[in-house]
Structures are given as C-alpha cells and as structure tokens.
Amino acid sequence: MRAPSKTPSKPAPRPSRARAAAKPAGPSKKAPDPAPDYSIAAVGRALDLLEALARTGPAPLASVAESAGCTRTAAFRLLRTLQARGFAIQDEARGVWRLGARWTALGRAAQDQGALAAAAQPFLAELGQAVGENTYLITRDGMQAETTALFQADPSLRVYADIGDRRLLHAGAARLLLAYAPEAVQTQLLAQRLPRFTPATRTDPAWIAADLHRLRARGYLITADEVHPGAVSVSAPVRDAAGQVVAVLCVTAPSMRMRPPRPRSLLPQVLESAAKLSRALGGTAEDTAGAAAKAPAPVGGARQGHGLLLA
Numbered sequence: 076m077r078a079p080s081k082t083p084s085k086p087a088p089r090p091s092r093a094r095a096a097a098k099p100a101g102p103s104k105k106a107p108d109p110a111p112d113y114s115i116a117a118v119g120r121a122l123d124l125l126e127a128l129a130r131t132g133p134a135p136l137a138s139v140a141e142s143a144g145c146t147r148t149a150a151f152r153l154l155r156t157l158q159a160r161g162f163a164i165q166d167e168a169r170g171v172w173r174l175g176a177r178w179t180a181l182g183r184a185a186q187d188q189g190a191l192a193a194a195a196q197p198f199l200a201e202l203g204q205a206v207g208e209n210t211y212l213i214t215r216d217g218m219q220a221e222t223t224a225l226f227q228a229d230p231s232l233r234v235y236a237d238i239g240d241r242r243l244l245h246a247g248a249a250r251l252l253l254a255y256a257p258e259a260v261q262t263q264l265l266a267q268r269l270p271r272f273t274p275a276t277r278t279d280p281a282w283i284a285a286d287l288h289r290l291r292a293r294g295y296l297i298t299a300d301e302v303h304p305g306a307v308s309v310s311a312p313v314r315d316a317a318g319q320v321v322a323v324l325c326v327t328a329p330s331m332r333m334r335p336p337r338p339r340s341l342l343p344q345v346l347e348s349a350a351k352l353s354r355a356l357g358g359t360a361e362d363t364a365g366a367a368a369k370a371p372a373p374v375g376g377a378r379q380g381h382g383l384l385l386a
Contacts (some may be wrong), residue, residue: 120143120145120149120153121153121156121157123143123144123145124139124140124143124145124150124153124154124157125157125162125174126143126316126357127139127142127143128143128163128172128173128174129174129316129317130142130316130317130318132171132172132173132174133166133169133171133172133173134171134172135170135171135172136150136151136154136172139154139172154172157175158175160175160177161175161176161177162174162175162177162178163175164176191212191214191223191224191321191322191356192212192223192224192238194352194355194356195212195223195224195313195322195324195352196224196226198324198348198351198352198355199211199212199224199225199226199324199348200226201348202226202324202326202344202345202348203226203227203228203326204228205344206228206326206341206344207228207229208228208232208326208327208328208332209225209226209227209228209232209233209234209235209326209327209328210225210226210228210324210325210326210327210348211224211225211235211236211248211324211325211326211327212224212225212313212322212323212324213236213248213249213252213310213322213323213325214252214321214322214323215244215249215252215253215256216241217260218243218244218260218263218264219241219242219243219244220241220242220243220244220248220249220252220323221239221240221241222236222237222238222239222240222241223238223322224238225237225238232328233329235302235303235306235327236327242272242302243264243267243269243270244256244260244264245264245265245269245277245278245283246269246272246276246277246301246302247298247301247302247308248296248298248308248310248323248325248327249323250283250286250287250290250296250298251290251295251296251310251311251312251323252312252320252322252323253283253287254286254287254290254291255291255312255319255320261284261287265280265283265284266280269283272301272302272303273300273301273302273303273304274300274304275299275300275301275304276301276302277301294311294312294346295309295310295311295312295342295345295346296308296309296310297309297310297338297339297342298310299330299333300330305329305330305331306327306328306329306330307327307328307329307330307333307338308325308326308327309325309326309327309338309341309342309345310323310324310325310326310345311323311324311325311342311345311346311348311349311350312324312349313349313352313353313356314353314356314358315353315356315357315358316356316357316358317358318358321356322352323349324345324348324349324352325345326341326345
C-alpha cells in the first residue's frame with residue numbers, strides 16, 4: 076500500500092508592512108510637574124485686608140472684613156498686628172480703621188524705585204507690539220505731566236516724548252490726567268496763562284473745564300496736534316488699588332498712520348491694556364473696555380483734526 080501523502084505545512088505568515096515598520100513605543104512622556112506654590116496664606120489674607128482698607132477706609136471693622144472677604148475675627152487680629160507695626164490705625168472715638176503713616180515711606184520708596192514704570196512695561200510692550208506703534212505711560216506731578224515709561228515698537232518710529240519729559244496738564248493726553256486730578260489742582264492750573272504748543276492747542280479755561288467733565292464721563296481721550304503737529308494720541312486712565320487714577324496709558328503716532336477710523340479702532344485695545352495694568356496694580360478696575368461701545372460718533376471741529384479731539 077501507498078503511504079498517505081503528508082499535507083505540506085503552510086509557511087508562517089509574514090508580518091504586514093505596517094506591523095513590520097512599527098517601532099516599539101517609547102516610554103510615555105511624563106506630564107511636567109506643576110510649578111511650586113510658595114505663597115503663604117496668612118500673608119495673602121493680610122494683603123487682601125490692606126487693599127480693602129485702602130479702598131474703603133476709614134471704615135468700621137465689619138466693612139473692612141466684608142470687603143476683604145474674611146471674618147471679623149480674622150480681620151481684627153490682622154489689623155491689630157498691622158497696628159503694632161504702624162501700618163494701621165484704629166480710631167476708637169469714631170470706631171473706624173485707617174491705613175497707618177508708615178505706608179507713606181513705603182510709597183515714596185516704591186516711587187523712587189520706579190515701581191509703576193516697571194509694572195507698566197509689559198503692558199506697554201504688549202500693546203505696542205499688537206498695534207505696531209509707540210506706547211507711553213504718563214503720570215502727574217502737581218500741575219505737570221511726566222513721561223514715566225515708553226515702549227518703542229520699531230526704531231524707525233518717531234518718539235514724541237522721552238522718559239522724564241514734563242509739560243503742563245492742559246494739552247494732549249495729559250488732559251486726561253487733569254480730568255481726574257483734585258479740584259484744587261484744576262482750579263490752580265486753569266487760573267494760569269496756559270502755553271500754546273501748536274495752533275491746535277486749547278488754552279481757553281472755560282472750554283478746558285467743560286472738557287474735563289466730558290472726559291470723566293467718557294473715560295478716554297483721542298487728541299490730535301495739540302502738543303506735536305501731526306501727532307495723534309489715543310489715551311485711557313490707569314487706576315490703583317484705591318481706585319484713583321495714577322497714570323494715563325496712550326498710543327501716539329503720526330497722523331499719516333492715524334487717519335480715521337484707525338484711532339477709534341485702536342480704542343478698545345488701549346482701554347483693555349489700561350484695565351489690565353489697573354488690575355495688576357491691585358485695583359478693581361472699572362470696565363473701561365466697555366467705554367468704547369458707548370463712544371459717540373466722531374464730531375467735526377472748526378479745524379482739521381478736532382474731530383479726533385471730541386471723539
């Protein structure tokens with residue numbers, strides 16, 4: 076008999092190209108560790124309380140605690156600690172707390188060390204890079220405005236004011252500082268004979284006084300040619316932790332690059348940058364960005380460029 080034939084064995088299947096090409100998966104990437112938190116809760120609560128006292132004081136303990144978001148017991152203990160170091164004062168006769176005199180020295184030291192300019196620089200840079208124009212921070216010293224910080228978006232762009240330059244408050248973006256200055260400063264300034272920098276400079280005290288009311292209601296200023304011929308500025312106020320206007324942030328550029336409607340189109344960005352800086356200074360900043368939505372339509376003036384002044 077013939078032996079039964081053996082069924083030939085099938086060759087082992089070759090691995091598919093995709094499988095052959097596949098490389099063993101490497102070790103999975105580990106998620107980066109979160110940044111260490113070095114904050115101290117007690118210090119944070121004390122700073123919250125101080126900012127609340129700056130906003131509401133002089134005020135009773137209950138009001139300060141409510142504004143700071145803490146209990147009366149915690150607020151009382153923190154205030155007593157600050158009082159022992161001269162940073163808080165209790166007026167027992169009136170039943171209120173206020174900031175202590177030692178903050179005056181710290182405030183002067185912060186000013187001497189350029190704290191406001193340093194805090195503003197990142198926001199000036201962010202805005203300047205976004206709009207492609209030079210940005211400035213202007214502060215008030217008495218009846219004068221001083222350029223405290225600037226960001227030059229491009230070396231080819233003209234710088235209209237160097238750091239340290241000073242002028243009276245009645246013209247250009249500085250008039251926004253005058254609008255929020257104490258009434259005594261406004262009265263004293265408008266009693267002077269005001270210098271005219273260009274043919275477009277406003278020097279009539281009655282017109283300026285009326286414009287200060289408009290600026291406070293509006294919350295921004297667009298001005299042309301008042302200090303430098305052919306220059307247009309878009310400005311917004313910057314507030315501190317107490318809600319006081321401490322500076323003006325502005326974009327200034329040649330009128331050839333600031334023809335309408337560009338100044339008004341830049342306004343939301345300027346307002347938002349000023350609001351960001353206000354929050355960085357500890358303030359509960361007003362929603363200045365919303366002022367752009369309420370802005371009136373440009374109004375033409377007697378001379379070319381005055382439409383921007385009233386915008």
